Amino acid sequence: MSPLVLIASLYVFALAAFLGYQVISRVPPLLHTPLMSATNAISGISLIGSLVIAGAHEFNTHTLLAGGNDAKPSIVTILGTVAVFTATVNVVSGFGLTDRMLKMFRREIKTKEAK
C-alpha cells in the first residue's frame, strides 16, 4: 500500500467512525436488536475480500498433499471458501432476520385479534 493510499484510508476510517457515531446514536433502544443484526449483515461485506481469495488460485489435491510452498494456493482456496461460507451466512441471515424483526414493529395493530 502506497503512503498516499494509506493516508486516504485513514481519512476514510476517521470519517466513517464519526459518521457511525452520529448515525447510530440516533437509533432508539427499541431497535437495538435489529441494529445489531443489520450492522452484522453489513459488515458481512468482508465477503468481497473472501471471494477474491477463494477464487484467485487453483485448487489441486496433489499439490495440497505434497505440502510446502506448492500447497499454499490450495490451502488458501480452502480458507477462502470457508470465509465465503461464513460471510454469506451472515449477509443472508443478517438481512433476513433484520427484515423479519422490523416487520413486527408496528405503530398500531389494525385488526385487534378476535378472541
Place this chain on the structure above:
Amino acid sequence: METVFAQSLPLSRYILEFTYLIASILFVFGLKSLSHPDTARKGMFLAEAGMAAAIVGTLFHQDIHFYGWIIFGLITGSMVGAAFAIWVPMTAMPQRTALSHAFGAVAAALVGISEFIIHGSELSAFTRGALGFEVMLGTLTTTGSLIAAGKLQGTIRGTPVQFKGQQLLNLLIFFGMFSCFIYSVIYRDAAAAFYGMVALGLLFGIMLVIPIGSADMPVVMSLLNSYAGLSSAATGFVLGNNVLIIAGTLDGFSGFILSVLMCKAMNRSITNVLFGGFGAVHHDAAAAGEQGTMREIKLDDAAIQLRYANKVIFVPGYGLATAQAQHAVRELANVLEEHGVTVKYAIHPVAGRMPGHMNVLLAEANVPYGELYEMEQINPEFPTTDVAVVVGANDVVNPDARDNPNSPIAGMPIIEVDRAKSVIVLKRGQGRGFSGLENPLFFKPVTNMLYGDAKSTLTSLTQAVQSA
C-alpha cells in the same frame, strides 16, 4: 482514460470501485433509516441492494479465475443463512447474534491468514500491523462469541468459570499474544510468531468470556459486535478496500456505542468492560440483607386487582424469554384493555440477554411499539400506577441498586416498580436471580408474589380476569 489519470486501470476496475462507493452510501442510508421503526424496513432494502451490487460486481474482479469453490461457498452459505433467517425463533436471537459475530470474525481471520500465507513476505510494516489487528481481533472474537453463544443456548453452563490467578493468567496470554503481534510487525514473514498469535488469540477469546455470567451478556454481546466490526475494518486496510473499512467501522462503532449504553445501564465503567474484568463483581458479595417474608397472592385475587386497576405496567425480563411468555403477556394485556385498563410496558436497557431483546419479543407478540416505554420515560409514572407486573425480571427492578450503597449493583439505574401502588412479581421459584443477589423488592409491603411458570400463570390470569 490515460489522459485523465497518471496511472490507468482497466475499465472494469473503475466500475467495480464505483459499485463499492454506491454500496457504502447505501449502507449509511440503511443504518440511518433505523432511527425510526416506520422508515427502517425501506432503508434496509437499500442496504441490501448495495450489498448485492458489491457482491455481483466483485464476481467480475480481475483476480478471480476459478469459480467452483466460490459458488459452492455462496450456495451453502445462502442456504444456511436462509434457514437461520426463517426458522430462528425470536427468543433465540441472542445466541444467533453471538454466532453471527463468530462467523464474521472467522471470515476476517481467515482472509488475514490467507493474505499472510500468500503475500507474507511482501507486506509493508504497516500492512503487517493491520493484518495483525485483523487476525488478533478475528480469532479472539471467534472463540469468545462461540463461548457466548454456547452459554446463551445452554450448551455450556451459564455460570461464570472463575479460579485463582485467572486475571494473571489472562494477562500473560494477552501479553504473549501482543508480543507475537509486535514481533510479526517488526520482522517480515515471521511465521512462528504469526501462528503463535493466532493460537493465543483463540485461547484469549475463550478466557475472556468464560468468567462472565449470563446477566452480563448484553455488554459482552455489544463488545464482541464491536470487535467483529473492527476486524472487518482492519481487513479493509490490509486489502486496501474502502467499502470494507467503512462497513467494518460502522459495525465496530455501533457495537462500541451499544457497549457504552449497556455499561451505563448497569453502572459499570467502560474500562472495566474493556479489560474484561466484569461479571466477577456480582458474585463476590451476595449480601443477604435483612430478610422478611414474601407474601404469596392467590391467582384470583391477582386477577381482581388487575381487572379493577386503572393503569397496569408490565416489566419484562429474561424470564419472559425463557418461558416464551411474550404472547401470554399480550393476551392478558388485551383482556385488560377491553376492560378499560391502560396497559404499558417498561423496558430496561439491559433486560434480557442482548440490547433491545425485550422490544423484539413484545413486537413479535403484536404489541404496538407505542406501548413500549424506556426506563426514563416510564419511571415517573409508577406512583400513579395501580399494579406493576414484573415478569421474569429481577436485578433491573432491585431497589437495592438505588437505596443500598453497599450493594454490588449500587448505582445501577432501575425501573422503580416499588413506587407503584402495588406490585405483582411473577417468578419461577423462591430462589435468587441469575446474579445471586437478594432482592428487597420481594419483601416490600406493596409486593405480592405469584409463583410458577410465567406462561401458564399468565394464561390462567387471563382466564381469571375474563371471569372476574
